[in-house]
Amino acid sequence: MNKTVELTNKRIIASSHEKLGQKNRMDQTYTDVNDIFYKAEQTPSFLTGSEVIREAIKRASVGTSVAYPITPQSEAAALIGEIYAEGYLDEYFRGESEFAVMGQCAGAAFGGHRVFTTTAGPGTLRAMENFPMWAGARLPIQVCVTCRGINSPLSIQPDTLEMYYLLETGMLVWHAETAQDLFDFILKGFIVAEQPDVHIPIAVCCDGFFVTHTKDTVELPPLDLTLTPYDPYRNPQPVMDMETSPFRMMRDPFVMKSNYISYATHASWQQEIRSAVERSRKHTIPLLDGLIDEMNTDREILIVASGTAVSQSREAIRLLEEDGVKVGLVKIKTIRPFPTEEIKRVTKNAKHIFVPEFNVVGWLAREIKSIIPDNERVYEGPHVCGGMTLPCEVIVEQIKIHLGMETEKLRM
Amino acid sequence: MSKEKIQICEDLADIMPPEYQELVATATFGKQDRGWKDIGSSKELIEQHSLCAGCPESIAFRYILASLPNPEDTVFVGSTGCTSLVFPHVAVHNIHSLFGNQNAIASGLKRTLASRFPDVEKDVVVLAGDGATVDIGLDMTMQSWFRLEKFTTICFDNELYANTGGQESGLMQKGFVAKMAPKGKNFEKVRLAEIAREAGCAYVAVLTVSKPNRVEQVIKNAIYVAREIGPTFVQLYTPCILEIGKQSMEGLDEMKDSETIGGRFVQKEYITEEAQKLLDSIKEETKARKKAAKEAKKTVNA
Numbered sequence: 075m076n077k078t079v080e081l082t083n084k085r086i087i088a089s090s091h092e093k094l095g096q097k098n099r100m101d102q103t104y105t106d107v108n109d110i111f112y113k114a115e116q117t118p119s120f121l122t123g124s125e126v127i128r129e130a131i132k133r134a135s136v137g138t139s140v141a142y143p144i145t146p147q148s149e150a151a152a153l154i155g156e157i158y159a160e161g162y163l164d165e166y167f168r169g170e171s172e173f174a175v176m177g178q179c180a181g182a183a184f185g186g187h188r189v190f191t192t193t194a195g196p197g198t199l200r201a202m203e204n205f206p207m208w209a210g211a212r213l214p215i216q217v218c219v220t221c222r223g224i225n226s227p228l229s230i231q232p233d234t235l236e237m238y239y240l241l242e243t244g245m246l247v248w249h250a251e252t253a254q255d256l257f258d259f260i261l262k263g264f265i266v267a268e269q270p271d272v273h274i275p276i277a278v279c280c281d282g283f284f285v286t287h288t289k290d291t292v293e294l295p296p297l298d299l300t301l302t303p304y305d306p307y308r309n310p311q312p313v314m315d316m317e318t319s320p321f322r323m324m325r326d327p328f329v330m331k332s333n334y335i336s337y338a339t340h341a342s343w344q345q346e347i348r349s350a351v352e353r354s355r356k357h358t359i360p361l362l363d364g365l366i367d368e369m370n371t372d373r374e375i376l377i378v379a380s381g382t383a384v385s386q387s388r389e390a391i392r393l394l395e396e397d398g399v400k401v402g403l404v405k406i407k408t409i410r411p412f413p414t415e416e417i418k419r420v421t422k423n424a425k426h427i428f429v430p431e432f433n434v435v436g437w438l439a440r441e442i443k444s445i446i447p448d449n450e451r452v453y454e455g456p457h458v459c460g461g462m463t464l465p466c467e468v469i470v471e472q473i474k475i476h477l478g479m480e481t482e483k484l485r486m
Numbered sequence: 487m488s489k490e491k492i493q494i495c496e497d498l499a500d501i502m503p504p505e506y507q508e509l510v511a512t513a514t515f516g517k518q519d520r521g522w523k524d525i526g527s528s529k530e531l532i533e534q535h536s537l538c539a540g541c542p543e544s545i546a547f548r549y550i551l552a553s554l555p556n557p558e559d560t561v562f563v564g565s566t567g568c569t570s571l572v573f574p575h576v577a578v579h580n581i582h583s584l585f586g587n588q589n590a591i592a593s594g595l596k597r598t599l600a601s602r603f604p605d606v607e608k609d610v611v612v613l614a615g616d617g618a619t620v621d622i623g624l625d626m627t628m629q630s631w632f633r634l635e636k637f638t639t640i641c642f643d644n645e646l647y648a649n650t651g652g653q654e655s656g657l658m659q660k661g662f663v664a665k666m667a668p669k670g671k672n673f674e675k676v677r678l679a680e681i682a683r684e685a686g687c688a689y690v691a692v693l694t695v696s697k698p699n700r701v702e703q704v705i706k707n708a709i710y711v712a713r714e715i716g717p718t719f720v721q722l723y724t725p726c727i728l729e730i731g732k733q734s735m736e737g738l739d740e741m742k743d744s745e746t747i748g749g750r751f752v753q754k755e756y757i758t759e760e761a762q763k764l765l766d767s768i769k770e771e772t773k774a775r776k777k778a779a780k781e782a783k784k785t786v787n788a
Contacts, residue, residue, distance in 0.1 A: 137598065137601065137602075138594060138597065138598055138601075140594065164598075164601040165597045165598065165601055167597075167633070169590070169629075170625060170626065170629040171625070173587065173590075174587065174590040174625070174626050174629065175590075177583065177584070177587035177590030177591050177594070177626065178590045178591070178593050178594035179594060180583055180587075180590075180591055180594065181563070181581075181590065181591035181592060181593060181594025181595035181596075181597075181598065182594035182595065182597065182598040183594075184581050184591070184594075184595055184598075185561075185594065185595045185596075185597075185598030185599050185602065186598060186599075186602055187598045187601070187602070189594075203584055204583075204584065204587075207583050207584055211583065312579070314561050314579045314580075314581050314595065315561065315579070315599055315602065315603070315608065316558060316559050316560065316561055316578065316579050316608070317491070318491070319491050319492045320492075320576075320577045320578050320579050321506070321577070322503075322505065322506075322533050322574065322575055322576075322577065324574045326536055327536065327570070327571045327574045329570070329571070
């Protein structure tokens with residue numbers, strides 16, 4: 075498990091779709107994802123995260139998107155409605171709750187469409203029963219999760235706790251740091267999730283408000299290029315369209331049976347979903363240029379983070395550098411599959427590992443502690459929650475305190 | 487899908503299971519005017535079932551599958567419950583995902599099939615129990631009707647949660663003593679047919695499954711109206727003989743009793759004007775077609 079494979083310079087076969095090179099009704103050319111990102115000229119644009127989601131979906135050849143309002147994803151979901159009205163998508167409507175929306179998305183995916191939706195915080199938890207069902211049914215739906223706090227008390231502020239709930243759903247879970255990541259992950263996420271040997275849902279997560287509601291410069295490929303469409307007949311399971319022969323699935327439904335065959339079927343199926351998550355590595359590594367990014371990981375002090383905590387850490391490292399403290403950085407891009415071997419390798423020589431996070435439990439630190447030797451090296455934090463910001467000065471202070479260095483007192 | 491798609495490759499014919507061989511040889515995929523009378527003379531689309539002996543739900547399943555106007559292009563959406571024990575044996579595509587979300591699944595599915603196959607009529611039929619339709623799933627059932635989603639919802643109403651052992655449901659009669667209603671259910675049976683009518687269904691029917699010709703007609707009506715006009719709803723009384731203390735041979739009598747005058751399941755239909763017009767025109771067409779076929783036969787014989 076988690077063997078290191080050198081894939082950095084290998085191009086994945088993203089699409090052999092028969093429509094490659096043809097034009098769609100919006101006069102966009104169906105283009106291989108590698109060409110969209112690595113051959114086409116990119117133009118810098120200054121956009122909010124919500125607008126970035128819209129720009130990605132314009133180039134994603136999505137069949138169906140189902141929307142429901144919840145802060146902070148409402149704007150993105152409504153913007154997708156606008157591009158549906160322009161003709162970019164085949165189907166779009168408002169569902170009645172996140173539980174229903176995720177069911178409507180499943181219906182569309184069972185029927186053979188590429189499906190995209192967005193949710194956040196309480197919506198993610200309302201929808202939760204659907205996520206393992208999507209994975210178990212091998213539906214490569216993409217949900218963009220714009221993380222916010224989970225009630226109660228009522229909160230709409232940024233907080234990544236909901237990602238912890240997603241980790242064992244059998245979905246791919248990627249964590250975008252910036253608007254650029256968000257754009258790239260959405261388009262690349264479809265391609266990875268739809269590979270026949272993967273073919274499971276994907277949650278592309280970003281930190282609500284910090285990414286969705288701030289403006290950032292994003293390099294965009296031309297609008298006349300779009301991903302090759304989803305080919306439902308590359309699905310490892312039959313599409314529910316009565317275009318393949320119907321078959322009797324089993325002599326007795328397994329739900330009725332308390333016997334070895336029944337248990338073995340369920341056990342192997344659950345393992346297969348986890349294996350599919352692992353198999354996504356070989357497609358993800360070349361497309362995302364690795365599951366992690368690393369900077370000066372030969373240093374004794376490391377920060378390991380995901381999402382906007384990475385951005386704050388970059389600035390903290392610059393400040394520490396001014397005081398003569400040299401700190402390396404590891405950015406985790408995919409939480410599922412978890413970059414186990416990569417983390418083990420880059421933390422091999424580290425004496426102190428700090429894991430700044432935007433949630434109360436410090437789940438990323440737990441994940442890291444569970445896979446590396448001598449895990450007392452991991453300092454769980456600093457982590458903030460409930461919508462608190464994580465100023466880079468706090469990261470600096472925590473590192474200095476932990477190392478026994480003198481520090482300006484930040485707290486009153 | 488056409489009947490050609492279920493053909494078996496010659497080299498593999500001998501290893502295919504006999505029930506599939508029969509399906510290829512004598513099933514009624516593609517047959518015009520298929521109906522309940524094909525039962526016995528052709529391969530049914532339901533292979534077996536693991537329901538209780540004498541369960542009226544099993545005969546309801548057989549009538550419905552025999553009555554689908556176009557099974558080669560029909561997809562079922564089920565839900566958790568006794569019906570989910572039958573679907574794995576059925577020769578049409580079917581989806582079981584969760585408990586209560588069947589009309590949400592069907593909404594996404596129907597729209598996608600309509601978008602992917604603009605020139606083919608793909609029928610989507612929801613078939614779920616009363617717990618799934620009225621209790622846990624009522625929100626999604628009704629919202630799909632509000633949105634005028636073009637598919638048929640069939641509710642197998644056995645007036646309780648059968649698969650979990652006979653608990654109270656919203657469609658249970660008032661006063662019935664059941665698990666989770668130890669002093670008797672204290673509110674009336676939910677008037678689902680009226681709710682369906684008010685929520686936007688163009689065709690609504692309530693009946694038992696005691697008479698196959700009635701079931702056939704209602705199912706066909708519901709599917710034809712869903713294709714052209716909007717949502718349709720069929721509520722079928724399929725009593726759970728086990729949980730109401732009856733013997734396996736008493737299901738038919740129970741249904742007949744409940745459909746006599748004053749009973750809970752006297753057959754009723756709510757049909758919009760538009761739907762009635764459509765059904766009348768289909769009736770005329772069928773009549774004319776059958777008459778022409780008869781004439782042609784006479785001419786040949788003469």
